[in-house]
Amino acid sequence: MKSPAVTDSRRDILRTAARLFQERGYEATSMQDIASALNLSKGALYHHFQSKDEILFEIMNHGLDVFDEEVLDVVRQIPDPVERLRACIARHIGMLLRGRDREITVILHENRTLPSRLRKRINARKRSYIHFLEDTIQAVQSRLGTKNEIHPRAAAFALLGMINWVYQWYRPDGSLSEEKLIRDYTTIFFDGLTANQ
Secondary structure, three states, rough: OOOOOOOOHHHHHHHHHHHHHHHHOOOOOOOHHHHOOOOOOOHHHHHHOOOOHHHHHHHHHHHHHHHHHHHHHHEEEOOOOOHHHHHHHHHHHHHOOOOHHHHHHHHHHHHOOOOHHHHHHHHHHHHHHHHHHHHHHHHHHHHHHOOOOOOOHEEEEEEHHHHHHHHHOOOOOOOOOOHHHHHHHHHHHHHHOOOOO
């Protein structure tokens, strides 16, 4: 379920909080820290959000909205499963490497911090992406006639683990370009998925 429309004020709060959560961690960031970074009073911050948990939830929900728009909504339109999966890998990596999408890294790093009722809502949205990957991977295996017995769910989680760790180590000013990284990850994944043992 998509989050409601975000006003400019709320968007500024979410972006600032996402940056602070990414830099300091959720637990080490207070509502006062967020208010101070925005030059707001704590009361003004509470006018927009009732709690830090609500801010974290909205950051994650907004991040998933952005992910849906920039990755899923685009790749779902691609009929060929091989090209769909290739595009999904490229677009997913591209989102993680963009510094402005701090919401995505907060989703990856702070999920367990959410209270149970809010975590369940975020996890339901994440599961829909895992199911999409499983279905796409299974379609790729059928299309290419692979004879190995790699389970689509295992492959989906392996792919997510590989991609979602990128933001921890990748440096845009290093020797590995984003394009080369995408090519290498796509090759590693497809070679493993389609190897006939």
